[in-house]
C-alpha cells in the first residue's frame with residue numbers, strides 16, 4: 001500500500017440533490033478507471049413513506065457512461081438528513097460498502113433509542129468494511145486514506161484521495177461554517193479538533209462538502225480549499241479559539257430543529273441502507289419514539 005500522494009489530482013464529479021441539499025461524489029482517474037462513490041442519496045417521501053431511485057440513477061448513469069468500475073461505496077457517517085442509496089448502487093454497479101469503525105457506537109445508541117429488534121447487530125457487520133483512523137485503501141491505482149473526524153457524530157470520517165478530501169459534515173462552505181454537534185454522541189470540542197486536523201493539510205488541498213445550504217445570494221457550491229477555509233470560514237477561520245467555537249456552536253445548536261428525515265434516515269442508515277426486517281404482513285416499518293430525542 002502506498003500513502004496517498006497529495007500530488008495526485010483525481011477527477012471528482014459531484015451530483016447535487018436539491019431535496020436534501022446533499023452532494024454525492026464519484027472520484028476516479030478518467031473514463032474506464034476504477035472509482036469510489038461517496039455519500040449517495042435514496043429519494044424518500046416522508047409523507048407517504050415511499051422511496052425512489054431517481055437521484056441514485058443519475059449516479060448509475062454517470063458511472064456507466066464513463067465505464068467506471070466501482071470499487072467502493074463510502075459513507076462519511078450515518079446521515080441524519082437523507083437515506084443512503086448504497087444497496088441500490090451496489091446491486092447495479094457492485095463495489096464494497098464502508099464507513100468508519102465507530103459506527104458500532106452509533107448503532108448501540110440508536111438500538112436503545114429505537115428499541116430495535118433483538119437480532120439487530122451492533123458490530124457494523126451490515127457494511128462490507130469498517131475503516132480505522134489512518135487506514136488506507138485502493139481505488140485502482142489511487143490510494144485513499146481515512147481520517148477520523150468525530151464531533152458532528154462520533155463515527156464521522158473524511159476520505160483523502162490524492163489532493164482531494166471529502167470532508168463529510170465537518171465543514172460547510174466558508175460562508176455557512178460547520179455542522180451541528182447536538183446529535184447523540186456529538187461534541188463541539190471534538191469537532192473543533194477535527195476541523196483543525198483537516199485544515200492542517202496543505203493549503204491547496206481541495207475540500208469537497210457533503211452539503212451546501214447557500215445564502216440566498218449565491219448559487220450552490222461544494223468545492224473549496226484548505227487555504228480558503230482557513231481564511232474565510234465563518235466558524236473556524238484561523239484565529240478562532242476552541243472556547244470561542246464551542247460557545248458559538250452550543251448556542252447555535254440550541255436553536256436548530258431536528259432534520260425532517262432524522263428518524264427514518266438514522267434507522268435505515270445504521271443498517272447500511274437496508275430497510276428494517278419486514279413484519280408478518282410483508283411490510284417494513286420505521287419507528288417514531290415519543291419524547292425520547
Ligand SMILES: [Fe+2]
Pocket residue numbers: 077078079080081152169
Ligand atoms: Fe450529517
